[in-house]
Amino acid sequence: MPCRLRPNLLLSLAALIFAGPLLGQSLPDRSEQAIVDHVRTQQAPAVALLEQVVNINSGTMNFAGVRAVSDVFQPHFAALGFQTHWVDGTPFGRAGHLVAERKGKGKSKKPHVLLIGHLDTVFEPDSPFQRFERVDENIVRGPGTADMKGGVVVALAALSSLKHAGVLDRLDLTVVLHGDEEDSGAPLAAARATLIDAAKAADIAIGLENADDNTKTAVTARRSSGRWQIKASGKTAHSSQVFSEEVGAGAIYELARILNSFYTELRGEELLTFNPGLVIGSTQVEYLPEPLQGKASGKDNIVAPVAVASGDLRAITPEQISRTQEKMRAIVAAHLPQTSAEITFDEGYPPMAPTKGNERLLGIYDQVSRDLGFGPVTAVDPRRAGAADVSFAADHVEMSIDGLGLKGGDSHTPTEFADLRTLQIQAQRLAVLLYRLGKK
Known part of the structure; x- marks a missing residue:
C-alpha cells in the first residue's frame, strides 16, 4: 500500500520548501547562520542513522532490541560531550532508559533544557513490519520512522550543529529516552521516576514526538x-x-x-x-x-x-x-x-495543562520558524494530541512544548512513514530555538 501524505501536510511542505531557507536565505545572527548551514550538511548522515536504528527491532517487550537502539545512539551523545548512563528497567518490568547529560561551561546560570524521547516502538519481533524502506526520494517507511526514532535523529542533528557553531555550552542539557513509552512499565511511578527527577532539575521541557505530523503546529497542551x-x-x-x-x-x-x-x-x-x-x-x-x-x-x-x-x-x-x-x-x-x-x-x-509558560515557549518557537522562513507555528488542538511522556515533566518546569520531531504519518500501523524533507525543517527549528534559549 503506497504512503500518501495528507493534504494539509503536502500544502505545508510545499509552502516551506519554496519559502527560502533551503535555498540559501541568510540570517542576521552569524551563529544562527552557522547553525543552519551545518544542519544542512547533516541530511545524509542523519538519514543513514535513521535507517540503522529503524532496522533494529525495538518493540517495547524486546528488551535486547531496545537496549541495542540505545547502544547506537549513546556514542553520538558521547561525541557531543554528554555523560550517559543506562537506567535498568527491572523494577518496572521493562528494558530501561537512556539518559544523557551535559553541563554548559562558565560560571553564569544557564537555562536547563530537558529533551524527551523514546527508543521503543509498538512493533514486536513477531510483526511483519520490520525494515526501513525508501518509498521515493522523500518518503521512507519503517517502524519508528516518525514515532519516534526520527525525533531522536532530529535532536542529534540540532545538537551537533550547536556544537559545530561553538554555542552548545550556553545550555545545561538533559536527554531522557524511555524504553517503554509505547507500553509503560508498572508501577508507572517507578517507570517515570527518572523523567520526573530530570524535570525537577530543569527549566524547560521539549518533547521530540511527531504529534499530529503537521509542520505548522506544535503541542502546548495534552490530555491525560x-x-x-x-x-x-x-x-x-x-x-x-x-x-x-x-x-x-x-x-x-x-x-x-x-x-x-x-x-x-x-x-x-x-x-x-x-x-x-x-x-x-x-x-x-x-x-x-x-x-x-x-x-x-x-x-x-x-x-x-x-x-x-x-x-x-x-x-x-x-x-x-x-x-x-x-x-x-x-x-x-x-x-x-x-x-x-x-x-x-x-x-x-497526567495531562499537560495549558500554561502561560507553554504559550510563551510556543511564541519563541513560532518566531524562530518565521525567521527561518518556515512560516508560523500554532498550537495543535489538544483533542488531536494524545498522551505522551512530556506530560510527566510539564508540571515541574517553567515551559514545555512537544511535537518537535520528524514528521510523517500512519504511526502505529504497518504503513508508518516519515517525510525526510521535514528533517531539515525540524532540526533547524530545534537548533535555533535552543540557541535563543541559551542567549536569554
Whole structure:
C-alpha cells in the first residue's frame, strides 16, 4: 500500500520548501547562520542513522532490541560531550532508559533544557513490519520512522550543529529516552521516576514526538490518559423474577444505568472524554485488564449476577480529572434495587495543562520558524494530541512544548512513514530555538 501524505501536510511542505531557507536565505545572527548551514550538511548522515536504528527491532517487550537502539545512539551523545548512563528497567518490568547529560561551561546560570524521547516502538519481533524502506526520494517507511526514532535523529542533528557553531555550552542539557513509552512499565511511578527527577532539575521541557505530523503546529497542551473499571453485582435468579422486590434489577441493568448516566450527565464538558472499551456481563464472567479481554457464559433466562466495564478517561487538567472522578463515583453509588457496584481508577498519564509558560515557549518557537522562513507555528488542538511522556515533566518546569520531531504519518500501523524533507525543517527549528534559549 503506497504512503500518501495528507493534504494539509503536502500544502505545508510545499509552502516551506519554496519559502527560502533551503535555498540559501541568510540570517542576521552569524551563529544562527552557522547553525543552519551545518544542519544542512547533516541530511545524509542523519538519514543513514535513521535507517540503522529503524532496522533494529525495538518493540517495547524486546528488551535486547531496545537496549541495542540505545547502544547506537549513546556514542553520538558521547561525541557531543554528554555523560550517559543506562537506567535498568527491572523494577518496572521493562528494558530501561537512556539518559544523557551535559553541563554548559562558565560560571553564569544557564537555562536547563530537558529533551524527551523514546527508543521503543509498538512493533514486536513477531510483526511483519520490520525494515526501513525508501518509498521515493522523500518518503521512507519503517517502524519508528516518525514515532519516534526520527525525533531522536532530529535532536542529534540540532545538537551537533550547536556544537559545530561553538554555542552548545550556553545550555545545561538533559536527554531522557524511555524504553517503554509505547507500553509503560508498572508501577508507572517507578517507570517515570527518572523523567520526573530530570524535570525537577530543569527549566524547560521539549518533547521530540511527531504529534499530529503537521509542520505548522506544535503541542502546548495534552490530555491525560487514565483507565477506570466498574464491577456491578446483583442477585441471580430465574429471569421471570427480574424486577421483583426480592431479586431486583440484576448486574447488567445496574451497569447499563451507570454507563447511560455517564453519557447523559457528564458528556459535553470541553476536552473531557470517557469511553467504555469493554463491557461484559452474565452468570459467569472472566475479566482480565492486561491485556484487556473478557469471557462470559450464561443463559438468557437467568438474571446476571455480575457485569464489568472498562474504559479510559481523558482530561486537560488535574482538577478536571478529580472533579470528573468524583461525579463518576456518585453516579456509581446510586444503585438500582438489590444491586451494588464499585468503580476504581488506575494510574495513568497526567495531562499537560495549558500554561502561560507553554504559550510563551510556543511564541519563541513560532518566531524562530518565521525567521527561518518556515512560516508560523500554532498550537495543535489538544483533542488531536494524545498522551505522551512530556506530560510527566510539564508540571515541574517553567515551559514545555512537544511535537518537535520528524514528521510523517500512519504511526502505529504497518504503513508508518516519515517525510525526510521535514528533517531539515525540524532540526533547524530545534537548533535555533535552543540557541535563543541559551542567549536569554
